[in-house]
Amino acid sequence: MTRAATVPPPAATAPAPAGRSGGTGRPRGDTALLGLLGFAAFLLVLELVPRLGLVSANYLPPTSEIAVALGELLGESRFWTAVADTLRGWFLGLAIAVALGVVVGFVLGTVPVLREFTASTVEFLRPIPSVALIPLAVLLFGTDLRSVLLLVVYAAFWQVLVQVLYGVRDVDPVARDTAYTFRLSRWARIRHLLWPTALPYLLTGVRLAAAVALILAITAELIVGAPGLGNEINRAQSGGAVDTMYALIIVTGLLGVAVNVLARRLERAVLSWHPSVRGEGTR
């Protein structure tokens, strides 16, 4: 989500994935070393702050203690069940949202009248915070997986849909006219013209949706009480196991990083033909 844009940047026809090192011919090792140093400094500060008594260790245990708690967690089957639960909610929700977003986006995007008549509704429904649905989810499904899915799908769907709508609109006029001249059938136009145009946008949408879906999966567990990491955090907190709570939070952060990295990998792999990705290699 670094250069996340609901509206893709104007200069690039496609949302170019931001290069991690920042591009132009810098020594990569230098950057990586500084980054590592930064991380070490961060951990050191977190170790020292409670040790020096700046913040009570009851609130913020030193890094080493959190690390120990994390190690203990890794040995517990209960923890792994929670991770699996969270990932299941995340993945199912994301998959449903992407499928829905692609289908609805292409239908709305290719039929101008439909797009015109749904624009206001999309704009209205999109900013509705997904947490508004929490009480409804609780009443309807309790702490079931379906509660999680309701929230995840609702939140992630809009990310995908809006990106697809933008993408379908972005067809190159020359290519479009060419397709008409060659009398491509409707299906061929979708396959060869719309799909490649919209794909970069779609993948940006998937990347945004993946992050949002993880956040909502964990939120749902935290508040609704569905099984998963969020629920474990809640337990640890109310049980006074502060170090375990921090360890779990770190795990959610790592999951988030993993999701981002995976989404970027996917983007690069699927878009290997696209100038925005090819350009990076030649630079």
Added chain:
Amino acid sequence: MSGDARSVSGDVLRRPGAGRGRRIGAAIGRALWWSAAVFGLPFGLLALWWVLSADSETFYLPPLSEILASFDDVWWHSDRLRADVLPSLLRLAAGFLLAVAVGVGLGVLIGSFRRVRAFCEPVLEFLRAIPPPVLVPVLMLFAGFGNTMKVLVVLSGCVWPILLNTVEGVRAVDEVLAETCRCYGIRGPARLWHLVVRSASPQIVTGLRQALSVGIILMVISEMFAANNGLGFTIIQFQRTFAVTDMWTGILLLGLLGFLLAMLLRLFERSALRWYLGLRHSQRDDGQR
């Protein structure tokens, strides 16, 4: 939406010899078409909801007519607007504005210096990847159950999209403009304001938009956790006491607020980014015609 409005008006413009009457007729037709396009589906959906739920016996899905009827009583004719909605909005505003200050400030700093960026980036990536609601329990430890905690929760979630987008925006400052500034000896605050912040502003606004939706979510969540007033608290209270109709009015109100705030931000965007939107518009048109 605007793209289609243009194509409709394009049709009208292409008739060269249209008389005054026809032009007025066309204008009326256009207005009708536009309002049908904007209001058709929402009202259609509402009507559908109204009809389908009219004699709903399901406890969890009361008739829309009942929900709307009790909306006034629940929010308007009670003290809730002042006692619950206002505090929520104030917390949201405080957290959001703080996040803007911190995010843009730090973002400009980190974005301007390559080494600082290399130093901070992995940590930032990690911190950003932590789902913000997870920090609610942590901040509860530090700041108790009061307003401070809630403002901090909103801040902790809002700051990342703003910060990271600002960094990206600052990084992408146009080389030529930067060189020009150097040639003319524009430095310090003037350079910062006129070059760096201005060039980054489209990205910053994107960050603001993302931050706003995160902020609303966090405001509600922090209140669902531990509070004795606020929108989130009230809605959860309705849910726990099985006041389903009242709960539905709360959901509607939250949706409405989310929508209004997004509109507000868009108004701000329109005025703050007028130069940029105009630029983009002209570039797009060049490309298309």
